[in-house]
Structures are given as C-alpha cells and as structure tokens.
Amino acid sequence: MCKHFYVLIVFLSLIGGAKGENVETILTAPSETATTPLSAGDVLDFNSIKEVIKSDGLEQTVIQKTEEIKEEIKKNKKIKTGRYNVPEEDQVWTFLTEYWLIKNAPALNWDFTKPDYGLDIYFKDFLEKQGLYEKSFKILLINSPNVAHFALPANNGEYIFLLSAPFIRAMDLSKQEIAILLYEDYVRGEMAFFKKFVMSKELQNVLGTNFSGKKLDIEIFKKVWAQYDKLIFDVGFNFQQQYDVTKRVGETLKSNLHLWNNYLGLLKKIDDLVKANVLYKGHNSIYPSPELQLSWLVPTTNKDRPVNP
Amino acid sequence: MSMRSCLMAALILEIFLGGKAVFAVNEKSDYIGIMFYQKFFGNVHQNYSRYSATLTTVSCGHPIKVYKQKVSGDAKTADNFSDWQSAKVGPYDGYVLGALVGTVRPDCFQDQFPKFFEQFDLDLAELFYWGRLYDQYIIGRSMVK
Numbered sequence: 311m312c313k314h315f316y317v318l319i320v321f322l323s324l325i326g327g328a329k330g331e332n333v334e335t336i337l338t339a340p341s342e343t344a345t346t347p348l349s350a351g352d353v354l355d356f357n358s359i360k361e362v363i364k365s366d367g368l369e370q371t372v373i374q375k376t377e378e379i380k381e382e383i384k385k386n387k388k389i390k391t392g393r394y395n396v397p398e399e400d401q402v403w404t405f406l407t408e409y410w411l412i413k414n415a416p417a418l419n420w421d422f423t424k425p426d427y428g429l430d431i432y433f434k435d436f437l438e439k440q441g442l443y444e445k446s447f448k449i450l451l452i453n454s455p456n457v458a459h460f461a462l463p464a465n466n467g468e469y470i471f472l473l474s475a476p477f478i479r480a481m482d483l484s485k486q487e488i489a490i491l492l493y494e495d496y497v498r499g500e501m502a503f504f505k506k507f508v509m510s511k512e513l514q515n516v517l518g519t520n521f522s523g524k525k526l527d528i529e530i531f532k533k534v535w536a537q538y539d540k541l542i543f544d545v546g547f548n549f550q551q552q553y554d555v556t557k558r559v560g561e562t563l564k565s566n567l568h569l570w571n572n573y574l575g576l577l578k579k580i581d582d583l584v585k586a587n588v589l590y591k592g593h594n595s596i597y598p599s600p601e602l603q604l605s606w607l608v609p610t611t612n613k614d615r616p617v618n619p
Numbered sequence: 620m621s622m623r624s625c626l627m628a629a630l631i632l633e634i635f636l637g638g639k640a641v642f643a644v645n646e647k648s649d650y651i652g653i654m655f656y657q658k659f660f661g662n663v664h665q666n667y668s669r670y671s672a673t674l675t676t677v678s679c680g681h682p683i684k685v686y687k688q689k690v691s692g693d694a695k696t697a698d699n700f701s702d703w704q705s706a707k708v709g710p711y712d713g714y715v716l717g718a719l720v721g722t723v724r725p726d727c728f729q730d731q732f733p734k735f736f737e738q739f740d741l742d743l744a745e746l747f748y749w750g751r752l753y754d755q756y757i758i759g760r761s762m763v764k
Contacts, residue, residue, distance in 0.1 A: 393733050393734045394734045394735070395731070395732055395734075395735065396732065396735050397728070397731070397732050397735065401728070401731075404659075404728075405659075405728060408659060408749065408752060409739065411752060412745055412748045412749055412752065415748055420752070420755055421748075421751050421755060423670050429757055429759075430757045430758065430759035431759070433759060434759045434760065434761050434762075437761035438761045438762070438764065442761055443761050443762060443763045444760070444761065444762065444763065445760065445761045446758075446759070446760045447758075447759050447760070448756040448757065448758050448759075449756070449757040449759075450752070450755060450756055450757075451755070451757070470756075521734070521735075526734075526735065526738050528738055528739070531739075
C-alpha cells in the first residue's frame with residue numbers, strides 16, 4: 311500500500327514539474343487568488359489596458375502597419391495603372407516608323423536578298439568626318455523605285471534611312487555619293503520637316519497620358535500613318551524646305567571641295583535620271599528639284615541668278 | 620545467343636551511342652551564358668545568314684542561351700561569320716545576329732507600355748515581319764575617336 315502511495319506521489323510530482331507547479335498546489339484545493347473566468351454577459355474594459363498598450367508601443371505599430379499597407383496598395387495600383395501608359399513623344403518614333411515599315415512591306419519590298427555594299431562602315435566614317443559623333447542609324451535597302459531615299463525618325467535622334475537599290479543602281483552611285491545622299495536626308499531629318507508634318511494635335515494630346523479605364527483612340531495613330539503615306543509617296547517636301555536643306559548641305563560640304571563637287575555630281579546624276587527614266591518621274595514632286603538645287607548651289611551671275619523661293 | 624551476350628551487346632551499344640552524342644554536343648559548341656534579345660522582335664536562323672530559314676521569332680528581352688562556335692575552317696572564313704552568335708532558344712538550335720543581343724535585359728517598349736502595344740493587335744505574320752526588319756537593317760553608329 312505504502313509502495314503504491316510513493317509511486318502516486320512521484321507520478322504527480324512529474325506532472326506538476328512539467329507544468330511548473332508544486333505538488334502541493336495540485337493536491338490542495340484551488341487558491342482564492344485565481345482569476346474568475348469571464349461569463350457571456352461580462353464586458354471587457356479595454357480602457358483598463360489602454361495604458362499598457364500605449365507603453366508597449368502597439369498603437370504606433372498599428373499606425374505604421376496601416377501606413378505600410380496603404381503604401382503597398384498605392385504602389386500596386388500605380389503599377390497596374392502604369393501598364394496603361396502611352397509613350398512620350400521621344401519614345402514613340404521608332405514604334406511608329408517600324409510599324410509603318412511592316413504595314414508597307416509589300417509596297418517597299420524591303421525583304422529581299424541584297425549584296426553587302428559596306429554602307430554601315432562608310433556612312434559611319436562619313437558622319438565622323440563631318441563631326442557628327444554618337445549618331446545611330448539604320449539603313450534599309452528597298453527593292454522598289456516607289457521611294458528613292460528617305461530618312462524616317464526614330465528614338466534618341468536615330469534615323470532609319472530608306473534607300474532604293476534600283477535607284478542607286480540606275481545611277482551607278484559610288485559609296486561616297488550614297489553617303490552624301492544619306493547625309494542630305496539626315497540634314498532634312500534634323501530640320502524636323504517630317505516630324506512636324508505627321509505630328510497632329512490629337513497625337514500630341516494623347517502622348518504621355520494614361521488610358522486606364524478609358525479606350526485608347528487607335529484612329530489617331532492610323533491618321534499619323536496616313537500622314538506617313540502622304541508625305542513619303544505623295545506630297546514630299548516644299549521648295550522652301552528643299553532650299554534650306556540644299557543650302558545647309560552645301561555649306562557643310564564646301565569645306566571639303568572633293569565632297570562638294572561630288573554633291574554637285576550627285577544632283578546632276580539625279581536630274582538626268584528623273585528626266586530620262588519614267589520610273590522616277592515622281593521624284594521631283596517629293597524632292598523639288600535637282601535642277602533647282604544645282605542652281606541654288608552653283609554661284610551664278612546676277613543676270614541668270616534664280617529667284618529664291 | 621545467350622541472355623548474357625544480349626545484355627553485353629546492349630551495354631556496348633549504349634556506351635557507343637551515348638559517347639557519340641556527348642561528343643557531338645562538345646564538338647558543336649561550349650555554353651557561354653544567357654543573353655537577352657535587345658530589339659522589338661527578332662528571328663533565330665538556321666544558319667549564320669540573314670536569308671537562311673527562320674526557326675523561331677523572339678521578342679524583346681527574351682533570354683537566349685549563347686554558345687561558343689566551334690565549326691570547321693571553311694565556315695570561319697565565310698562572310699559575316701563573326702557577326703553571328705550560336706544560340707539555343709527553346710528547342711531550337713540556331714544563330715542570332717550578335718548586334719541584336721546583349722548581356723543586360725533591355726528596357727523593352729512592350730514591357731514599358733504593354734497595354735498600349737496590345738491595342739494594335741499585331742498578328743503572328745506581323746511579328747515575324749518585324750523580326751525580318753531587324754534582319755534586313757544595316758545598323759551603324761558614329762563614334763568619338
């Protein structure tokens with residue numbers, strides 16, 4: 311019997327030890343100091359623990375956490391809304407130009423096997439000799455007489471040059487003459503005639519905006535591409551613009567007489583071609599006109615000086 | 620033929636074929652690393668030529684596994700060989716123009732303005748043509764000497 315009592319005492323002490331209590335506590339009746347559990351009808355008075363919460367800094371933590379969540383929600387909303395951004399003007403040109411090139415691939419016929427003319431290296435050297443550094447360019451040879459040559463705008467001051475392979479073959483142009491032709495297009499591009507022509511007020515208003523929750527008016531962009539068509543295939547540049555370009559190119563090339571003479575030779579070749587070849591009859595309406603350009607460049611006597619536009 | 624000889628034959632065949640496959644991979648190329656396609660869209664070609672068959676079209680920022688080229692002497696002297704990178708995109712082993720890939724993931728127009736780009740609803744043929752455009756470009760940049 312005694313043996314059994316000791317075993318019971320050891321067992322109870324083990325349980326009590328695990329709970330961090332004394333065996334006496336377990337064996338005796340519940341103490342008077344023990345808290346009475348709340349019944350359903352009782353109200354918990356939070357005011358009594360307000361000071362404790364304050365001293366623990368819990369209120370501050372709640373405010374901080376709420377701010378963090380608000381910030382996170384705001385950030386996510388900004389990211390979500392940002393997906394509906396429309397590019398700024400300086401970010402949109404490459405997209406507009408390349409999309410137009412893809413849509414006009416059949417008319418321009420740029421997807422063809424062509425020889426390597428070494429134009430990348432030659433034109434790069436040419437630009438460097440003119441003091442034009444850090445200028446990016448892309449040249450796209452086209453197998454069509456529809457467009458003889460053209461500089462289309464791209465982002466970051468870059469140009470996409472269209473150059474007709476039949477056009478340069480018909481005149482048997484040298485690399486230097488091709489580079490001068492591209493340089494003339496570059497000067498025309500820098501004068502921003504093209505950008506001014508295709509840029510509409512509607513497009514300016516939509517660029518750099520956000521169309522979240524609204525519908526983006528695609529027609530605005532279609533009108534821009536229609537302007538591309540109009541300028542490149544149809545109306546071209548006016549006399550004043552052409553005069554400004556010719557004078558600018560003439561001035562910069564005059565410091566190197568060899569280049570200047572080659573520029574005159576190039577214009578003469580183009581003049582002969584457009585007069586003789588029916589395929590390039592429309593060239594004069596796009597770039598008026600090689601004959602006039604020559605007269606603007608070559609010093610003349612007062613008697614036969616052409617009237618400036 | 621006994622069972623034992625059959626197993627031996629199978630084992631020899633396995634070693635022979637396995638060894639040959641490993642040898643073929645090593646002979647073709649050594650893995651360099653991942654590069655990212657830098658332009659709007661581009662094509663992976665079967666050979667190192669702008670005019671060779673297109674295996675697949677990749678969009679801006681697409682990761683491309685690039686390998687060191689180990690090909691015969693004739694190919695090394697071929698035109699524009701150095702302009703190309705031996706590449707693996709998905710299941711396709713081909714070539715991409717070196718000027719169009721870079722080690723840093725670019726800030727792509729499609730990622731910057733995804734919803735704007737979606738509005739134009741480009742079809743697959745147009746995406747392919749966009750890649751062709753970059754095949755056809757003669758790209759250059761003047762530099763300060």
